[in-house]
Amino acid sequence: MIVRIMGEGQWKLADSHLVELNKLDDELLEEMDSGDEDGFRRTLNALLEAVRRLGAPLPDDALEPSELILPAPDASLDEVREMLSDDGLIPG
Template sequence: MIVRIMGEGQVKLDDSHFTELNKLDDELLAEMESGDEAGFRRTLSALLDAVRRLGSPLPDDALEPSELILPSPEASLEEVREMLTDEGLIPG
């Protein structure tokens, strides 16, 4: 799967990593619902770090369609809330 982190670029991520990423996504959603700003920041950072660590960066000139778009590390709680679906940021 091709994942874009807004403001950073794209990474190719194997589907086998989505179990780990979904746990962080669930945690992020719970923190957003409770208004836990510090927890939200910590978990968003952990989620993006995991995508960077587990994925392989695509070249800047690659024009692959992104199957998943994640917020930038500086995104506000409200900006991330607008990106959510019923399943959080990461489907599954």
């Protein structure tokens, strides 16, 4: 699976990492629903760090279609809300 972090690039991750990413995505949704700005920021950074840690970065000139697109680390709560589907940022 190819994951894009907006403003940073793309990472290739094994599908087996979806469980960990979905857990963080669920936490992020809860914090967004409750308006917990500090928790939202902490969990968004943890989610992006997990992608960086678990994935292999693709070269900057690679133009692979991204299966997941995640917000930039400095995205606001409102900007992330606009990116959400019914399942959050990560389907499943």
